[in-house]
Amino acid sequence: MKRADSIIVIDPEEFIRDLLGEYFGRLGYQVFPVADIPTALGLITSRAIPVALVDLGISPGRGMASIGQLVQVRPDLQVVVLTGCPTLDSVIGAFRSGVFDLVIKPFRLEDLRGIVERAMTRAREQAVKADLRRRVEDLEDILRRHGLTPPANERHFAEPHEAVREASE
Amino acid sequence: MDKYRVLVVDDELLIRDLLYDFFVSEGWDIVVADGGQKACEYLRNQQFDLVLTDLKMPDMDGLALTGKIRSLYPYLPVIIMTGYPSLDSAVTALRSKVADYIVKPFNVNHLFKAAKKAVDEWRQTAGSSATH
Numbered sequence: 178m179k180r181a182d183s184i185i186v187i188d189p190e191e192f193i194r195d196l197l198g199e200y201f202g203r204l205g206y207q208v209f210p211v212a213d214i215p216t217a218l219g220l221i222t223s224r225a226i227p228v229a230l231v232d233l234g235i236s237p238g239r240g241m242a243s244i245g246q247l248v249q250v251r252p253d254l255q256v257v258v259l260t261g262c263p264t265l266d267s268v269i270g271a272f273r274s275g276v277f278d279l280v281i282k283p284f285r286l287e288d289l290r291g292i293v294e295r296a297m298t299r300a301r302e303q304a305v306k307a308d309l310r311r312r313v314e315d316l317e318d319i320l321r322r323h324g325l326t327p328p329a330n331e332r333h334f335a336e337p338h339e340a341v342r343e344a345s346e
Numbered sequence: 347m348d349k350y351r352v353l354v355v356d357d358e359l360l361i362r363d364l365l366y367d368f369f370v371s372e373g374w375d376i377v378v379a380d381g382g383q384k385a386c387e388y389l390r391n392q393q394f395d396l397v398l399t400d401l402k403m404p405d406m407d408g409l410a411l412t413g414k415i416r417s418l419y420p421y422l423p424v425i426i427m428t429g430y431p432s433l434d435s436a437v438t439a440l441r442s443k444v445a446d447y448i449v450k451p452f453n454v455n456h457l458f459k460a461a462k463k464a465v466d467e468w469r470q471t472a473g474s475s476a477t478h
Contacts, residue, residue, distance in 0.1 A: 265431050269447050272440040279440060281433070 182297055183207035183224070187217045187247075188232040188259065197230060200286050201293070214243045221251045227300035228277075228293055233260040233267060241270045248275070253303055255296040259284070350465050351375040353392075355385040355399040355411065356427070361450075365398065368454050369461075382406025386414055394422065395465045396445075398457075401428035401435060409435065412442045423464035427452065 184206050186197045194210035201208045211217045214236060233240030244256055258271045261282035271279045277296045280289060320326050352374055354365045362378040369376040379385040383405050397415055401408040412424050426439050429450040439447045445464035448457055
C-alpha cells in the first residue's frame, strides 16, 4: 500500500464511520469519515482521494443521485456502494452508473478490505493512463506548434524515400 | 466503420427470433446460439462486438458463460438478460463487469439502446485489438 492512499467513508451512521475509520486507519490508510454529501463533495474536490465507500442511505431515496454528484465532480473516483437494504433496482442502478463494487451489509471487514485494495489498484491504473494521455496530448501540441503534424511533416518522411528511390534507379 | 456483430445466447426460440429480426432490421450482423456450449464454439471461431445472454439455460448459465468469455476476451461487452432476476445474480454479474443486466420481459428498444451503448463504449476505449 502506498503511504498516500486515502479513503472517504460517507455514511449516515456514526458507528459505521467509526468502525471503518478505525479498521482502515489501522491498515495504514488515511480515512476521511463524513456524514453528508456536501461535506464529501468539498473533500473530494480539494483532496486526491481515490476511493469512496458510500452508504446508499446517505440521501434517503436519492442515494444513486448523490453518487452521481460525487462522480460528476471526480470522474476518476472509485465508488464502493454499501447498502443494508438492497433492491434489484438499486443494484442494477449502481452498476449502470459505473460504481466499482457494491457490498451488502452486514459484511465482513476482510471482504471489504479486498474490495478497497482492488479499487485502489484500479485508481492507480487509471491515473497512469490519464497521465499517458496527457503526455501524448502535450507531444501532439508541440508537434502542431512546430508544424510537424500531417500533412506538414509528410515531407520529412517522403523526401528520404524519394532520395532512396532516385538513388536506386 | 464495420457493422456491429452480436452473439445472442438464449434457449427460448421466441427470444432468439425476436432479437434476430430486430438487430437485422437495425443493420447489425447477428449470430444466435441456443445454449452456452454452442456459444463457446462460436466465440472460439468468430469475432463479436457484444454477447447478449440469457441467465438461466439448461446446459450452462449466463454467469458461467460470462466467466468463459472473460477468459477468452477480457473486455468483450456482455449483457445479461433474465426472467428470474435476483440480488445475488445481479451482484455477481456486476462483479463480472457485465455491461448491463436486463430483466425480462424487456422493451426491445431499451435492450437495443443498452447494446449500442456497450459496443460504442467498448470500441471507443478498448477497441477490437484488445480482445481479438
